[in-house]
Amino acid sequence: MGETSRPWRVVAVRRLSEAQLAELSAVADVEYFEEVTDENRADFLAALSRAHGLIGGKLELDEAMLTEAPALQVVSTISVGYDHLPLAAMNRRGILLCNTPNVLTETTADTAFALIMATQRRLVxxxxxxxxxxxxxxxGREHFGVDVHGKTLGIVGAGRIGAAIARRGAMGFGMPILYTAASSKPELEASLGARRLELDALLAESDIVCLSVPYNDDTHHLIDAAALARMKPSAALINVARGKVVDEPALIEALQRGGIRAAGLDVFAEEPLLARSPLTAMDNVVATPHIGSATHETREAMAQLAVDNLVGALAGDGPLTAINEDAWRKSTVASGGAR
Incomplete structure (x- = not known):
């Protein structure tokens, strides 16, 4: 595919460097939006209606917008989570959805452990x-924190990020590790002595409960009033997953009455967190603005993976990381090749 042919049209939204935009521009006509606002939304929708590819962070896309984008073939999100995107509708259309796992695992685990340290030692x-x-x-005693080393760490969702948090706890701080997962994790059990428990038992035994599950119908308000009531009054809740995994009003109530001791939160039901939220005024809450992957190195790596996914998919070589590659390939075969 020569630089001058550029048969593809791509819409790019935020988080791309000049070098990455240049890489895209070598193979596609690119329309770039630093952000999508009320003022430029009509221009964004017009560009999307012509696009073969969409790439960016915090992408706004719903089923109605897909209907107005007949040429769209690939959506490459600069994120691991994709609950903000209409996957079922994309599957029906045969639109490929790519995400950026792996490259943010260690950075997000660092963020989780920073929240653990901050809540336990009352650093903020x-x-x-x-x-x-x-x-x-x-x-004096009224300002003492509690130790991290030796405390029992419960990991709710022992995927890549959960496992990385567990390694930090077990190997760095001598913490017994409990975990929940859809299937057992023999490598964690062998290397860290981790024990797999059902959620209720994990909540009851853990000194620190760390959430790292994806958000979906099954995990919506997974941590509700009943779950919080099972936790120790001395326990802390850490959330680097998604805000809606937690029933936020129930969490606020538990924190206010001493049902649990503290919370470290990087994600919220509504983002940005409203200034009037009770969470912003609580000394026993450490709240950060969704910074799990927010380092220069990691965001650059995420954006590059998203570019590589998009370019590979449009060129026919295939993406590096995709959510629904089977649905996309079936659609491509059914249409007789590249559409």
């Missing part, structure tokens, strides 16, 4: 006291 609360000039004498 106490740092704010120093900043505000409230450190006038020695730190």
């Amino acid at each position: 609360e106490l740092a704010n006291r120093v900043r505000d000039g409230e450190w006038q004498t020695h730190v």
